[in-house]
Amino acid sequence: MGKDNLTAVLYKINDLRLEQTEIPQPKDDEVLLEMSCVGICGSDVHYLVNGRIGDFVVTTPMIIGHEAAGVVSKLGKNVQNLKVGDRVAIEPGVPCRTCSFCKHGRYNLCREVIFCATPPVHGNLRRFYTHAADYCFKLPDHVSLEEGALLEPLSVGVHACKRAGVTLGSQVLILGAGPIGLVTLLVAKSLGATRIVITDLVQSRLDVAKELGADKTLLVDRNDDEPTLVKKVHALFGDEPDITIDASGAEASTRLAVLATRSGGTAVLVGMGPPEIKLPLVQALAREIDIRGVFRYVNCYPAALELVASGKVDVKRLITHNYDIKETHEAFETARTGRGGAIKVMIHCDRS
Ligand code: NAD
Ligand code: ZN
Numbered sequence: 001m002g003k004d005n006l007t008a009v010l011y012k013i014n015d016l017r018l019e020q021t022e023i024p025q026p027k028d029d030e031v032l033l034e035m036s037c038v039g040i041c042g043s044d045v046h047y048l049v050n051g052r053i054g055d056f057v058v059t060t061p062m063i064i065g066h067e068a069a070g071v072v073s074k075l076g077k078n079v080q081n082l083k084v085g086d087r088v089a090i091e092p093g094v095p096c097r098t099c100s101f102c103k104h105g106r107y108n109l110c111r112e113v114i115f116c117a118t119p120p121v122h123g124n125l126r127r128f129y130t131h132a133a134d135y136c137f138k139l140p141d142h143v144s145l146e147e148g149a150l151l152e153p154l155s156v157g158v159h160a161c162k163r164a165g166v167t168l169g170s171q172v173l174i175l176g177a178g179p180i181g182l183v184t185l186l187v188a189k190s191l192g193a194t195r196i197v198i199t200d201l202v203q204s205r206l207d208v209a210k211e212l213g214a215d216k217t218l219l220v221d222r223n224d225d226e227p228t229l230v231k232k233v234h235a236l237f238g239d240e241p242d243i244t245i246d247a248s249g250a251e252a253s254t255r256l257a258v259l260a261t262r263s264g265g266t267a268v269l270v271g272m273g274p275p276e277i278k279l280p281l282v283q284a285l286a287r288e289i290d291i292r293g294v295f296r297y298v299n300c301y302p303a304a305l306e307l308v309a310s311g312k313v314d315v316k317r318l319i320t321h322n323y324d325i326k327e328t329h330e331a332f333e334t335a336r337t338g339r340g341g342a343i344k345v346m347i348h349c350d351r352s
Contacts, residue, residue: 003020003023004020004127005020005021005022005023005126005127005128006018006019006020006126006127006325006326006349007019007020007021007063007125007126007127008063008064008065008125008126008325008328008347009021009061009062009063009064010047010048010058010061010062010063010064011061012051012058013048013049013050013051013058014048014049016048016064016328016329016332018325018326018328018329021063021126023127023128024128024129024130025074025130026074026075026076026079026130027076027130028076028077028078028079029076029078029079029132029133029134030076030079030130030131030132030133031072031073031074031075031076031079031082031088031130031131031133031136032072032073032074032075032128032129032130033070033071033072033073033088033090033124033128033129033130033131033136034070034071034072034073034127034128034349034350035068035069035070035124035125035126035127035128035129035349035350036068036069036070036071036087036145036148036149036348036349036350037068037069037145037146037148037149037346037347037348037349037350038065038066038067038068038123038124038125038149038346038347038349039067039068039149039150039152039153039319039344039345039346039347040065040067040331040332040335040344040345040346040347041066041067041152041153041179042178042179042180042335043066043117043118044064044065044066044117044123044332044335045332045335045336047062047064047117047119048064048332048336049336052119053272054272054275056118056119057119058119059119059120060119060120062117062119062120062121062122062123063117063122063123063124063125063126064117064123064125065116065117065123065124065125065126065347066092066115066116066117066118066123066124066152067092067149067150067152067153068089068090068092068116068124068125068129068149068152069087069088069089069090069139069145069146069148069149069151070087070088070090070124070129070145070349071085071086071087071088071145072084072085072086072087072088072136073128075133076133079133081133081134081136081138082133082136082138086136086138087138087139087145087148088136088137088138088139088148089136089137089139089148089149089151089152089301089305090116090124090131090135090136090137090148090152091135091136091137091151091152091155091301092115092116092117092123092124092135092152093107093108093113093114093115093116093135093296094113094114094115094131094132094135095107095108095110095112095113095114096110096111096112096113099111099112105298105299106298107298107299108159108295108296108297108298109295109298115296125325125328125347125349126325126349127325127349127350137151137301137302137305139305139309140309142309143305143308143309144316146316146319146346147308147315147316149346150183150308150315150316150318150319150344151301151304151305151308153179153180153183153318153344154183154186154187154304154307154308154313154315155296155297155300155301155303155304156180156183156184156270156294156296156297156300157180157183157184157185157186157187157188157304158187158297158300158303158304158307159294159296159297159298159300160180160184160187160245160247160268160270160294161184161187161188161191161245162300163268163292163293163294164243164245164266164268164292165243165266166187166188166191166192166193166243167191167192167193168191168192168194169192169193169194170188170191170192170193170194170242170243171193171194171195171196171237171239171240171241171242171243172188172193172195172196172197172241172242172243172244172245173196173197173198173199173233173237173241173243173244173245173257173260173261174188174196174197174198174199174214174244174245174247175198175199175244175245175246175247175248175250175253175256175257175271176198176199176200176246176247176248176249176250176253176271177198177199177200177202177205177206177208177209177214177217177247178200178205178247178248178343179318179343179344180247180270180271181198181200181205181209181245181247181248182205182208182209182212182318182343183315183318184245184247184270185198185209185212185213185214186212186213186307186313186314186315187307187313188245189213190307190312190313193243195215195216195237195239195241196213196214196215196216197214197215197216197217197218197233197236197237197241198214198216198217198218199217199218199219199220199233199248199253199256200217200219200220200248201219201220201222203219204341205343206218206219208317208343211317212317216236216237218232218233218236220252222252226255226256226259229256229259229260230256230259230260233256233260234260239262240260240261240262240265241260241261241262241265242261242262242264242265242266243261243265243266243267243268244256244257244260244261244265244266244267244268245257245267245268245270246267246268246269246270246271247270247271248271248273249271249272249273250271250273251273251274251277251278253271254269254271254273254277254279255277255278255279255280257269257291258279258280258281258283258284258289258291259280259283261287261289263287263288263289264287264288264289265289265290266289266290266291266292267284267289267290267291267292268291268292268293268294269291269292269293269294270294318343318344319343319344319345319346320340320341320342320343320344320345321334321340321342321344321345321346322345322346322347322348323345323346323347323348324347324348324351324352325347325348325349325351325352326352327347328347331345331347332345
């Protein structure tokens with residue numbers, strides 16, 4: 001094994017450095033991974049540009065990256081489920097396993113979860129990284145490592161659709177056609193949603209949504225008032241959606257989620273916008289709209305992997321740009337600006 005462990009370390013706002021770090025040794029229940037690729041998530045860009053997300057603040061240098069896949073290069077002594085050479089997707093959050101949330105199967109709510117690149121926990125944009133072996137998912141030969149990395153956002157879509165109760169015949173409105181809105185679209189389709197309308201402010205993203213199977217798209221006009229927007233949405237459905245999933249985080253979308261959903265339906269909030277916003281709550285109350293939150297995913301990696309491995313879902317179209325780890329700054333610039341129609345920017349750690 002070479003000594004090179006090139007690593008992307010975020011020191012502070014707009015100060016991301018590539019430097020060598022020590023190759024870690026796997027603990028007994030961990031594996032050492034030779035990292036293959038890491039997708040850039042909106043949250044990574046947010047930490048770079050703002051140094052914080054809510055209460056999570058970058059106060060000490062933090063290795064960035066959490067949408068990743070790699071190849072097992074060394075086993076901790078207790079590891080049974082993997083062998084050297086296995087290609088794996090990495091579920092980036094490892095919970096405590098013993099608290100009541102973990103025991104009830106809602107480990108995404110565990111207060112002790114260690115989640116890659118959520119300060120102060122280091123992420124995995126580097127050549128070598130150690131991870132809990134049972135949070136690594138072996139990829140079948142025909143599933144690429146890039147697809148493995150995309151299981152992370154795809155799992156958010158799986159969890160959002162589960163929380164929303166998407167099922168055969170569902171009419172689903174998705175607000176926002178970024179990576180999260182698009183994976184939600186793919187999962188909703190695979191679950192049997194028969195009508196899916198997706199919105200965005202950017203036409204090129206809606207074009208991709210159409211390619212991925214959205215029935216109708218709506219380019220949101222910021223000048224439209226709310227009743228007009230609701231009318232447009234309902235006209236596109238020819239009905240009212242029974243489920244709305246906000247994947248934008250914009251206050252206007254969160255409000256629309258409540259206003260446009262059919263009485264008795266469900267509004268699921270995935271997008272993270274400002275911590276406090278104004279909502280038409282009496283509408284939600286009087287029309288019995290269930291508002292449900294989504295925090296990452298829980299027990300979703302196996303389903304996400306099955307969706308990809310079976311060919312039911314094709315996530316590859318989300319990747320618009322590829323960079324080498326040495327080009328990390330450029331990769332982040334592309335993700336930050338969205339230049340060149342960027343949707344998912346992938347960084348490869350094993351190409352140079
Ligand atoms: P993104 O910024 O790439 O996509 C958001 C999209 O929403 C953009 O295409 C934008 O043009 C669109 N948009 C903005 N305002 C809009 C409006 N008023 N109406 C319609 N569309 C609008 O981000 P992403 O990576 O796709 O993530 C989406 C959101 O989900 C972000 O807020 C992110 O923080 C959040 N997120 C939450 C979780 C969770 O666990 N809850 C996990 C991952 C991401
Ligand atoms: Zn726990």
